Amino acid sequence: MEFKLEAHRIVSISLGKIYNSRGQRGGIKLHKNLLVSLVLRSARQVYLSDPCPGLYLAGSPAPPQPGEPAAGGGGPAGCQALGASPLKKPRRHLEEQPAGAAAEEEEEMETGNVANLISIFGSSFSGLLRKSPGGGREEAEGEESGPEAAEPGQICCDKAVLRDMNPWSTAIVAF
Amino acid sequence: MNCPDESTYGNKADIISTVEFNHTGELLATGDKGGRVVIFQREQESKNQVHRRGEYNVYSTFQSHEPEFDYLKSLEIEEKINKIRWLPQQNAAYFLLSTNDKTVKLWKVSERDKRPEGYNLKDEEGRLRDPATITTLRVPVLRPMDLMVEATPRRVFANAHTYHINSISVNSDYETYMSADDLRINLWNFEITNQSFNIVDIKPANMEELTEVITAAEFHPHHCNTFVYSSSKGTIRLCDMRASALCDRHTKFFEEPEDPSNRSFFSEIISSISDVKFSHSGRYIMTRDYLTVKVWDLNMENRPMETYQVHDYLRSKLCSLYENDCIFDKFECVWNGSDSVIMTGSYNNFFRMFDRNTKRDVTLEASRENSKPRAILKPRKVCVGGKRRKDEISVDSLDFSKKILHTAWHPSENIIAVAATNNLYIFQDKVN
Numbered sequence A: 001m002e003f004k005l006e007a008h009r010i011v012s013i014s015l016g017k018i019y020n021s022r023g024q025r026g027g028i029k030l031h032k033n034l035l036v037s038l039v040l041r042s043a044r045q046v047y048l049s050d051p052c053p054g055l056y057l058a059g060s061p062a063p064p065q066p067g068e069p070a071a072g073g074g075g076p077a078g079c080q081a082l083g084a085s086p087l088k089k090p091r092r093h094l095e096e097q098p099a100g101a102a103a104e105e106e107e108e109m110e111t112g113n114v115a116n117l118i119s120i121f122g123s124s125f126s127g128l129l130r131k132s133p134g135g136g137r138e139e140a141e142g143e144e145s146g147p148e149a150a151e152p153g154q155i156c157c158d159k160a161v162l163r164d165m166n167p168w169s170t171a172i173v174a175f
Numbered sequence B: 001m002n003c004p005d006e007s008t009y010g011n012k013a014d015i016i017s018t019v020e021f022n023h024t025g026e027l028l029a030t031g032d033k034g035g036r037v038v039i040f041q042r043e044q045e046s047k048n049q050v051h052r053r054g055e056y057n058v059y060s061t062f063q064s065h066e067p068e069f070d071y072l073k074s075l076e077i078e079e080k081i082n083k084i085r086w087l088p089q090q091n092a093a094y095f096l097l098s099t100n101d102k103t104v105k106l107w108k109v110s111e112r113d114k115r116p117e118g119y120n121l122k123d124e125e126g127r128l129r130d131p132a133t134i135t136t137l138r139v140p141v142l143r144p145m146d147l148m149v150e151a152t153p154r155r156v157f158a159n160a161h162t163y164h165i166n167s168i169s170v171n172s173d174y175e176t177y178m179s180a181d182d183l184r185i186n187l188w189n190f191e192i193t194n195q196s197f198n199i200v201d202i203k204p205a206n207m208e209e210l211t212e213v214i215t216a217a218e219f220h221p222h223h224c225n226t227f228v229y230s231s232s233k234g235t236i237r238l239c240d241m242r243a244s245a246l247c248d249r250h251t252k253f254f255e256e257p258e259d260p261s262n263r264s265f266f267s268e269i270i271s272s273i274s275d276v277k278f279s280h281s282g283r284y285i286m287t288r289d290y291l292t293v294k295v296w297d298l299n300m301e302n303r304p305m306e307t308y309q310v311h312d313y314l315r316s317k318l319c320s321l322y323e324n325d326c327i328f329d330k331f332e333c334v335w336n337g338s339d340s341v342i343m344t345g346s347y348n349n350f351f352r353m354f355d356r357n358t359k360r361d362v363t364l365e366a367s368r369e370n371s372k373p374r375a376i377l378k379p380r381k382v383c384v385g386g387k388r389r390k391d392e393i394s395v396d397s398l399d400f401s402k403k404i405l406h407t408a409w410h411p412s413e414n415i416i417a418v419a420a421t422n423n424l425y426i427f428q429d430k431v432n
Helices: A001-019 A030-050 A088-099 A102-110 A111-121 A135-145 A157-166 A167-174 B267-271 B313-321
Strands: B016-021 B027-033 B036-042 B056-063 B068-070 B075-076 B083-086 B093-101 B104-117 B141-157 B166-169 B176-180 B184-189 B198-202 B216-218 B226-231 B237-238 B251-255 B275-278 B284-288 B292-297 B304-311 B333-335 B343-346 B348-355 B361-365 B404-411 B415-421 B421-426
Touching: A001 A030, A001 B313, A030 B056, A030 B267, B016 B083, B016 B404, B016 B415, B016 B421, B027 B083, B027 B415, B036 B093, B036 B313, B056 B104, B056 B141, B056 B333, B083 B166, B093 B166, B141 B226, B176 B216, B226 B275, B267 B313, B267 B348, B275 B333, B284 B333, B343 B404
Parallel strands: B166 B216
Antiparallel strands: B016 B027, B027 B036, B036 B056, B068 B075, B083 B093, B093 B104, B104 B141, B166 B176, B176 B184, B184 B198, B216 B226, B226 B237, B237 B251, B275 B284, B284 B292, B292 B304, B333 B343, B343 B348, B348 B361, B404 B415, B415 B421
16 A cells, blocks of 8 residues: 555656656756656556555545456565566556456546556656647547557547546646 | 755856866866856966965856757757867867757867067057058067967857757767767767768657667777767667667677666666766776766676765665655766776765775765865765764755766876866865
8 A cells, every 4th residue: 555655656746747847948858757757657557556445636435446457466566566667568558458348448547536647647758748738638539439549648538537537637637 | 855946056057067177187177057168277386386286277268058949849958068078189279079958069279378569551459540651561570468268169060969968079089079969879070060970879760669868978088989878777888880880789788687676666767877987998987877886897798897886875765866856866977097996976065986996985075164275175974874973974964955966087196176066176185
């Protein structure tokens, strides 16, 4: 559970850094943003593979999370379970989404606001650096067909989910 | 663990961003965030003033780079000087390269101590005289004047880098140099400014597959065909330009296997190499990552020859250092003239020296309070465990806004230059 808390905190710090980097003088620093995205992915892995119930910002109850495609073993995650290359896991996560049933997909999306954000922002590097502030929402609206059609980096977020998110999460998705 | 804004310590533009001795050690150049270059010159030692052993005084100051705006990308280009590299001296003038994120410039620094006087056609103020009043012929004569040091930009090498330049390195042929950004390295000829050769390109076809960037690059000190570059993944590649035009395939690949017991969220960040330097002999390379300095033998690729812990007590604080951005600080490292001692900076204005032969190390502090001119520097110690001794400082009391990122060592003598935010400290070995 502590690992999930820690991972959650690191995810929010990382997102904040990426957001701030866009306004920085001299342009986006590629090196720093790459490193932040790597931390984001590590934290995301831990967050998603930790069997404890997720954290919710809006306080809604946590439904059980059976069969999460990205959870490697179900076992104790924590900082030690980052043996696999972070790059491989996100790909597998996206590949297994189309393979899974749509219902499972839905469940994944509604599992938690933060888990959503993690999968959105953790999936690829360039997705983090998309410039247009409204880009997130525009892309989300175009994604009705489902994430199978999505390229890595595109936001795979239903309108319905966006509505249910609290303002904090929505702001970050919009970014 | 606070990291206060740098601007609380005076003008942000004065923050020193690079320090470099020239090849004889006579000159010391610094570059700052405001785009200025300040050159110090060592006093000639005189028999009259024996105690003033060759101190460094300001020799020349000039504005190297100005802030620019890239209209196509709506981006401001910072004027901060990222690196300065000297060319070996070939005549009376001095030449150096200075670079910001996008543009490299070759500067000529020369002295003028004579002035032509007695023009035939001009008066003393330089205005043309009325030809009707000229009745005699006279030839101008050179007369002494107060020494003036002027810096002129001789070449501007622009528009060759899409990403931010992190390194420049002068080749041992003295005809070419390279500039490296996050994804590419270009080779230039000093005489040609409108073209450069791309010799390394690690940009993936799909940027989404980006996993590493180039962090530093340097030419071999003697072999003009050889250079190394380091990456954010903690690896070093040695390339030979004779092998092919595009050196995407390395000749040697240096990487140390990761210690699985040290794995954390921040393992990748702390293994990113911030600086790479060849030894003067050309037999070794030294790399700096967040917590260590490593010395590699060019003939052994699978692990470093020596590893020195700079500030291992920070390993348990990585999360806080990530929060306050200190984990992204890029420390440099330097060799002394004989390659027997290496030096690098840390926090709290501490810097560390490691003697490779005796295996002894020392922590020193660059601060006004602790060092009066000609006073001996006292070794410092950081207390890691429970009981703090009298002179020790605890990890939690360290000031993380006072970081020493840039240091330089005189090529042949024990004189070091240490940049502490906007102050430059020059320390010399005491003789007798």
